[in-house]
Amino acid sequence: MGIIHDPIPHFEFRVPVLVVGAGACGLTAALAAHDEGREVLVLERDSRPWGSTSMSLGAVCAVNSTEQRRHGIVDDVETFVADVLRKTEGRADARLAALVGRESGATLDWLADTHRVPLLLDFKWTGLGHSHPRLHIPPGRNGEELLALLQNACGRAGIEIMTDARVADLYADQSGRVHGVRIERPDGSEELLGCDALVLATCGFGGNHAMIARHIPEMANAKYFGHEGNQGDGILWGAALGADLVDMTAYQGLGTLADPQQVVVPHPLMIEGGFLTNVRGERFTHELANISGMCVPVLEQPQGLAWVVFDDRRHRTALEHSVEQRQLVEVGAVRRADDWSELERLCSVPAGSFAGENAAIDQARAAGKPDRFGRDFAGLEPLAAPYCAVRVTGALFHTQGGLRVDDTARVVRTDGTLLPNLFAGGGAAQSISGPAVTGYLPAVGLAMAITLGRVAGRHAAKL
Ligand SMILES: Cc1cc2nc3c(=O)[nH]c(=O)nc-3n(C[C@H](O)[C@H](O)[C@H](O)COP(=O)(O)OP(=O)(O)OC[C@H]3O[C@@H](n4cnc5c(N)ncnc54)[C@H](O)[C@@H]3O)c2cc1C
Known part of the structure; x- marks a missing residue:
């Protein structure tokens, strides 16, 4: 050629x-x-x-x-x-x-x-x-x-x-x-x-x-x-x-490609208050700092994997607007539980980890301050049960x-x-x-x- x-x-x-x-x-x-x-x-x-x-x-x-x-x-x-x-x-x-x-x-x-x-x-x-x-x-x-x-x-x-x-x-x-x-x-x-x-x-x-x-x-x-x-x-x-x-x-990357299902997790879930943790249940970044660049910190996490954590209300809103969210459900990528401890068990992260990160976000919001990564959750409704999570990895989309x-x-x-x-x-x-x-x-x-x-x-x- x-x-x-x-x-x-x-x-x-x-x-x-x-x-x-x-x-x-x-x-x-x-x-x-x-x-x-x-x-x-x-x-x-x-x-x-x-x-x-x-x-x-x-x-x-x-x-x-x-x-x-x-x-x-x-x-x-x-x-x-x-x-x-x-x-x-x-x-x-x-x-x-x-x-x-x-x-x-x-x-x-x-x-x-x-x-x-x-x-x-x-x-x-x-x-x-x-x-x-x-x-x-x-x-x-x-x-x-x-x-x-x-x-x-x-x-x-x-x-x-x-x-x-x-x-x-x-x-x-x-x-x-x-x-x-x-x-x-x-x-x-x-x-x-x-x-x-x-x-x-x-x-x-x-x-x-x-x-x-x-x-x-x-x-x-x-x-x-x-x-x-x-x-x-x-x-x-x-x-x-x-x-x-x-x-x-x-290049254009993305840190939230469902793994192993390979469906893009809609970013509005995070824009509207969801967060990311690694497989230890720990947050590691400001989720909105850079959508494309997010693939790098995600791939640096253990096993190159992360969890997108959100709640059922945001999930249902996404279902109305997003083909990908519907696909995530069809392929069984969304894990859903009535409380944090059940979701932590479903995702095999340490007990109390998701709950602890969510409480830290709520605390920062109540204090009117950005969280420890500099992300400001002001004006966003706190997550409320039932809770959801999708496992994701980082990927290259487009040079x-x-x-x-x-x-x-x-x-x-x-x-x-x-x-x-x-x-x-x-x-x-x-x-x-x-x-x-x-x-x-x-x-x-x-x-x-x-x-x-x-x-x-x-x-x-x-x-
Ligand atoms: C999952 C995903 C989500 C994205 N979301 C967005 C988004 O919402 N907004 C946005 O701005 N960008 C997005 N992008 C990037 C966007 O898709 C690309 O920037 C855009 O599609 C590029 O358009 P294009 O016409 O250059 O390439 P393409 O749509 O890839 O078209 C190129 C075509 O050329 C053909 N071709 C290649 N070589 C040859 C050849 N030798 N002979 C004949 N045909 C050939 C290919 O088969 C292909 O059909 C996303 C990318 C991915 C992967």
């Missing part, structure tokens, strides 16, 4: 814009290219588009959207860029953050108004690094629905998504101009397609163990809970054509490093010049998370997919 320079073949057919990958980025890019009046074709390796997009909550962070304004929220690019820089300790690309700030709200408005992809502002995920409510979620609150809405929009627009079409190689000339791709089919046959512009929407490299071991060694032995098709193909092609790679050490892109999503070489007709977005492109796991702002992954997808599709069409 790689770049074939010579000879450039006669392609079986040509399209002006080819998009590789049918996740949120690829489908948005295709819609944008189509709206510019260009023929576009999407190539997808799987028999059914799925991607990390379908595995996600479907939450997209966006700035200055009609939805925000409808709720009276006044947001702006400067505040967003300041939030990104605060979260990343000044180590994110402020130019790219400003691009996302400028384009994300308009992108969501365009998706809703032109393509019937409605995303509604969510208030359950306020704070956590965002100065304003910015998370926009599909009505059914999951990524599968987001991908289905985008696929339906492509269907209405007459955009073809060719599935079972793994792009194996790019054809390029010595100037770095991409002329087309070689596709491998599951039966071993191949097809050669030409293009005028290529959009790489192949996501990151979370499924490529060798790349993870090289760039993110701290997660080399952790579970990967993103799409297996994220093999870093786009990043590797770009690099082979001389592209600059940025922040390859960065954040990738191809450097300019403000038109064109891929930039290491010498700062632009590759002639190569564009990238979503997980294949650099993000705005800086170089570390702690820099990930909630819902930036899909913001990079959708915003850069639209920018890439629009500009690829103009080429």
Whole structure:
């Protein structure tokens, strides 16, 4: 797999814009290219588009959207860029953050108004690094629905998504101009397609163990809970054509993947007052300090495991809003008991440990002070029986490093010049998370997919 320079073949057919990958980025890019009046074709390796997009909550962070304004929220690019820089300790690309700030709200408005992809502002995920409510979620609150809405929009627009079409190689000339791709089919046959512009929407490299071991060694032995098709193909092609790679050490992690059931425990359980302990029943961290970075302290605990502890009232609220909470029940991951001692027994933690941690939280709340980790429980109802717990571990969700892109999503070489007709977005492109796991702002992954997808599709069409 790689770049074939010579000879450039006669392609079986040509399209002006080819998009590789049918996740949120690829489908948005295709819609944008189509709206510019260009023929576009999407190539997808799987028999059914799925991607990390379908595995996600479907939450997209966006700035200055009609939805925000409808709720009276006044947001702006400067505040967003300041939030990104605060979260990343000044180590994110402020130019790219400003691009996302400028384009994300308009992108969501365009998706809703032109393509019937409605995303509604969510208030359950306020704070956590965002100065304003910015998370926009599909009505059914999951990524599968987001991908289905985008696929339906492509269907209405007459955009073809060719599935079972793994792009194996790019054809390029010595100037770095991409002329087309070689596709491998599951039966071993191949097809050669030409293009005028290529959009790489192949996501990151979370499924490529060798790349993870090289760039993110701290997660080399952790579970990967993103799409297996994220093999870093786009990043590797770009690099082979001389592209600059940025922040390859960065990633989105999570400390609350149910173990062994592998379902994401909804974070609002903790935002609304739940807490985390290790298998000794001891709290070890401020649960809301950093959602993405939480995978590191969780994996450092004995056996790399922890318990999310909450109560039945919060459990029932989560059941109403969250597909994952319902899945947790279906797979038997939620342990529930009428009192602390029974829950401690069910979770095999020392007697009195959960009760003791909960009492310490109640004490801090009553004293009007933050707890020993600096977390403030003020305004949150104390947990009340019956109580619940889910065993969790830390996991790698999504890599954040990738191809450097300019403000038109064109891929930039290491010498700062632009590759002639190569564009990238979503997980294949650099993000705005800086170089570390702690820099990930909630819902930036899909913001990079959708915003850069639209920018890439629009500009690829103009080429
Ligand atoms: C459990 C989980 C929850 C998440 N929740 C959120 C969230 O709520 N909000 C948020 O912002 N982010 C979230 N993320 C991250 C988010 O899912 C990603 O940032 C986003 O989906 C990336 O979109 P994409 O289009 O770049 O990649 P994907 O959706 O992964 O699409 C890439 C596509 O490219 C295809 N492909 C790859 N290589 C080839 C090839 N050689 N030829 C043809 N096709 C190829 C893949 O099969 C795949 O379909 C979450 C991630 C996970 C794993």
